[in-house]
Each structure stands twice: as structure tokens, then as C-alpha cells.
Amino acid sequence: MYAIAINDQTLIWQAHDTPRDIAADEVRIDVAWAGMNRADVMQRAGQYPPPPGESEIPGLEISGTIAEVGRNVERFKPGDKVCALLAGGGYAEQVVVAEAQVLPIPQGLGLRDAAALPEVFATAWLNLYMEGAAKRDERIVLHAGASGVGTAAIQLCRAFGNPCFVTVGNQEKLDACKRLGADAGWNRHEGSFVTPIKDWGGADMILDPVGGDYIAQDLQVLNPDGRVVLIGLMGGRDAQIDLGHMLMKRQRLIGSTLRSRSPRAKGAILDALHAHVWPKLANGEIKPLIYKAWPIQDADTAMQHMIDNANTGKVLLSVSGEG
Structure with missing residues (x-):
């Protein structure tokens, strides 16, 4: 697959090893869109490394399509459209993540909007x-x-x-x-x-x-x-x-930080979102606010807008560009 590598504080889209085999409680997702966050800016600058054992690829939230599920996964199946909260790895064509950190896309929203939600x-x-x-x-x-x-x-x-x-x-x-x-x-x-x-x-x-x-x-x-x-x-x-x-x-x-929390702790937060916030996204009372999207190959340009505080709302990166 292709993914972003950080080389001398430059974000480079290049060939990368495919994520590891999934565990029983994990899913593999083909990434459509990735959200950009301040944590990614800090990671590029060498100030916020991923938690031990997590991917060195930046990116804490994505949307995409389930490609594979572990044997104990009950809520999702291949082909489902989802968004996910990650500890890293989102600037890539594929991610592997615990089922607990994945949510279905709110009714009425597409993959582009959904990438602006999890983090x-x-x-x-x-x-x-x-x-x-x-x-x-x-x-x-x-x-x-x-x-x-x-x-x-x-x-x-x-x-x-x-x-x-x-x-x-x-x-x-x-x-x-x-x-x-x-x-x-x-x-x-x-x-x-x-x-x-x-x-x-x-x-x-x-x-x-x-x-x-x-x-x-x-x-x-x-x-x-x-x-x-x-x-x-x-x-x-x-x-x-x-x-x-x-x-x-x-x-x-x-x-308070979110990134270093366990999958179980993140799952509890996402469960609360699903119960309290997802219905309001579905009925339009709450909406994701997207500033602008760039192709993932232009991640450095996108990140400069965040560094310059130019954005109002989310900065997104298009991976497959699926709607």
C-alpha cells in the first residue's frame, strides 16, 4: 500500500508495508478520507510520537469501507461504510483498528463528511x-x-x-x-x-x-x-x-489526552457519541464543518494551513476520494 512517511519534517506519500494481520477483535479498513489534527502537526515536528506499539504513520481519524473483519467482530461486515478513531496510521490506504474504535456513518452523511467526525x-x-x-x-x-x-x-x-x-x-x-x-x-x-x-x-x-x-x-x-x-x-x-x-x-x-487511551476507553467514548450525538448528526441538528480538502499527496500544503491557523473547521485529506 501507499502511506505518508515523515522525512525531515516533510510528509511524503510513498510505498509502505501493508498493515499487519488483524486480531480477532479488529477490522481492516480501506481508507477513503483522513482528518488532519494538531497532533499530526506535533508528530511531524518530532514533539508527539505515537504511543508504544502504534503506527508511525500520522493520522488519528479516517472514513472508509470495511475490507476484512476478525472472527470475533459482530457489529461490522466487509463492505460497511464506517469512520474510525485511531492512535495513528490514518494517512494511508489501509488501517487496522479495534472494532471498539469504529462507528457506522451517521444516516444521511457520506464518507467525506464522516472523516471529519471521530477525533x-x-x-x-x-x-x-x-x-x-x-x-x-x-x-x-x-x-x-x-x-x-x-x-x-x-x-x-x-x-x-x-x-x-x-x-x-x-x-x-x-x-x-x-x-x-x-x-x-x-x-x-x-x-x-x-x-x-x-x-x-x-x-x-x-x-x-x-x-x-x-x-x-x-x-x-x-x-x-x-x-x-x-x-x-x-x-x-x-x-x-x-x-x-x-x-x-x-x-x-x-x-486530558485522547490518543493514548486504551481501545476499551476509546470505545466507551464512541459508544456515548453513537448514543447522544449520532442521532443529531442524522437529523441535521449537528453538522461536520469542513474547511477544505486536499489530495493526500499534498498533505504538507494542507498542514501549513493548519499551522497558519487559516482554517475554520476540519482539514481533510482525500485518499481514495470515495464520496
């Missing part, structure tokens, strides 16, 4: 409603609101009764987030977000992929008993915070 909606659901334990009417702040995860989280907040405030990089992105359902927002180039969020009513939960000096500001706007869920380090891994403020307001700072 971002799993990340958003996990951190909003499992790690962050957001309850209806709690106020949520989403940093990087125009990202793939951010645009998924906005729609989940709207669908499940949580007012949300976004921080973004320009007015165009802010307008796009408000069209998706964000209640308010702030252009980060206009200064600190502390006063605008306090004026909005503060936050009961914050989804933060930035870290760095954002954390201290997060705690300033977080209401008593509030939670910050840290899911990335775009702003750096060091922060200086007032622990006394955090103590007196009973605030919590939670670190």
Missing part, C-alpha cells in the same frame, strides 16, 4: 461532558473556537443546553462561530479575554488547547467550582498560577 467529536464530548462534567445551563468557554474541536464543541454546547463563549484569531472566525451557535466571543488579538468573559458572566468550564499563560487567565474568569480541561499546549507547557485563588474558589485543573 474532534470524541475529543469535544470526552472533555466537555465526561472529564469536564458539564451540566445543562453551565457556561462554557472554548479557546480556539474555530478549530475542528472548537467547531464541534460549539455545536455540542448548543445542542445540549450550554451557553458558550469562544476565543478566536479574527473577526471572520468569530462570525463563523456565532453562526454555529456560540453566544459570544473575543478576538485574541484585541488583548486579554479576562474582562470580556467576566462581563459575559464568567465560566463554569473552560476547554483549553493553549495552556501557557492562558491558564492563569482561565482561573481569573472561572466561577466557583469551575473546571479547566487542558487538552493542548499550543501556548507552551509552563504556567504560573495563583494557587490560593484556585483553592478558595474550589477550582479544578484537569489534564
